[in-house]
Amino acid sequence: MQQLPCKMEKSNVDWSGFPSDLLFLISQRLSQLSDFIRFRSVCKNWRLSAPRSFAPPQLPWLIKFLPSKVTYVFSLSSCKDLIIEVPQMVKKMKLIGAGKTYILACDCENNSVSLMNPLTDEEHPLPPLPEYICTIKPVRISCKDDITLLCYSKGSEGVFFVG
Amino acid sequence: MITLISSDKRKFHVLEEVANQSLTIRDVIEDRRGRRRADRIILVTNINSKIPEKVIVYWLRHFLMPEEIAHASMSHKKAEKLKKWEAKFFDTDIDTLNDLILAADSLDIPSLFDGACEKVSDILKNRSAEEVGEISKIENEFTHEEEEEEIPSENAWVWRNEFA
Numbered sequence: 001m002q003q004l005p006c007k008m009e010k011s012n013v014d015w016s017g018f019p020s021d022l023l024f025l026i027s028q029r030l031s032q033l034s035d036f037i038r039f040r041s042v043c044k045n046w047r048l049s050a051p052r053s054f055a056p057p058q059l060p061w062l063i064k065f066l067p068s069k070v071t072y073v074f075s076l077s078s079c080k081d082l083i084i085e086v087p088q089m090v091k092k093m094k095l096i097g098a099g100k101t102y103i104l105a106c107d108c109e110n111n112s113v114s115l116m117n118p119l120t121d122e123e124h125p126l127p128p129l130p131e132y133i134c135t136i137k138p139v140r141i142s143c144k145d146d147i148t149l150l151c152y153s154k155g156s157e158g159v160f161f162v163g
Numbered sequence: 164m165i166t167l168i169s170s171d172k173r174k175f176h177v178l179e180e181v182a183n184q185s186l187t188i189r190d191v192i193e194d195r196r197g198r199r200r201a202d203r204i205i206l207v208t209n210i211n212s213k214i215p216e217k218v219i220v221y222w223l224r225h226f227l228m229p230e231e232i233a234h235a236s237m238s239h240k241k242a243e244k245l246k247k248w249e250a251k252f253f254d255t256d257i258d259t260l261n262d263l264i265l266a267a268d269s270l271d272i273p274s275l276f277d278g279a280c281e282k283v284s285d286i287l288k289n290r291s292a293e294e295v296g297e298i299s300k301i302e303n304e305f306t307h308e309e310e311e312e313e314i315p316s317e318n319a320w321v322w323r324n325e326f327a
Binding site: 013016018026029030032034035038040042043044080083 | 256257258261262264265268276280281283284287288289290291292295296297298299300301302303304305306309314317318320321323324
């Protein structure tokens, strides 16, 4: 952890009774998600003052496709790799694409494909792939309202899923 | 000239143009315009007695360099100098920052408020909740559910990624 440029004297004033509208404004100056989470873990008043929905906006995370058991994303805001948990089942699968908040994973052995949100564990199993497709390459995942459209292509052929 | 009276009954004489940086004081002066001299006395007893002095120092530094000018035509060198001065001004203990934020809020001095909040958030950055709790002497008082489930799982993510 980096050293901080500030004085470390302990406080004599009551920070737990600090006005929550002002605490909220302080929490909004924390640009790192990890700092925001820690802010919310200090005490009840601080937690209530910094609602989860007001977490600092982050630049998009880039998913790293590595053949490993954990999923890495690269955070552009903090310039480092972050680890995210993926549902147990998905660990055996191969990540083949990402779009919006979803990642697309496929189990090549039994041709099953799943669409999931790694942050909420929300998962949508998709219809199995037709047998003649042996490798798939996602071209685009787009989400509009409740409809998720996946476009796979194999060579010049295109296969579309609507989930 | 207006007179500010602090909670320990000290008097501070300040030029109206300087004190105008507090939007609260500006409104009060505006409301009382044309009245007796006694009305130019403003009580600032709701803020810690050590703070009016600091606030006035801040006002004077900024009065010499009004913000409009600061943004539009101030030279790079002058801007750097002001930045350095502000860094030093806010490099103070956490209690003073607490008082400054409350004072800047009640007197409505946006730039002072922003600066002090920024400094507090700098103190919080990269510190664990326990460390922050210790510095700010806060007892957490979480519900059983928060203590046992939500917070550990959120923080586990932070810890894992802090050393990733």
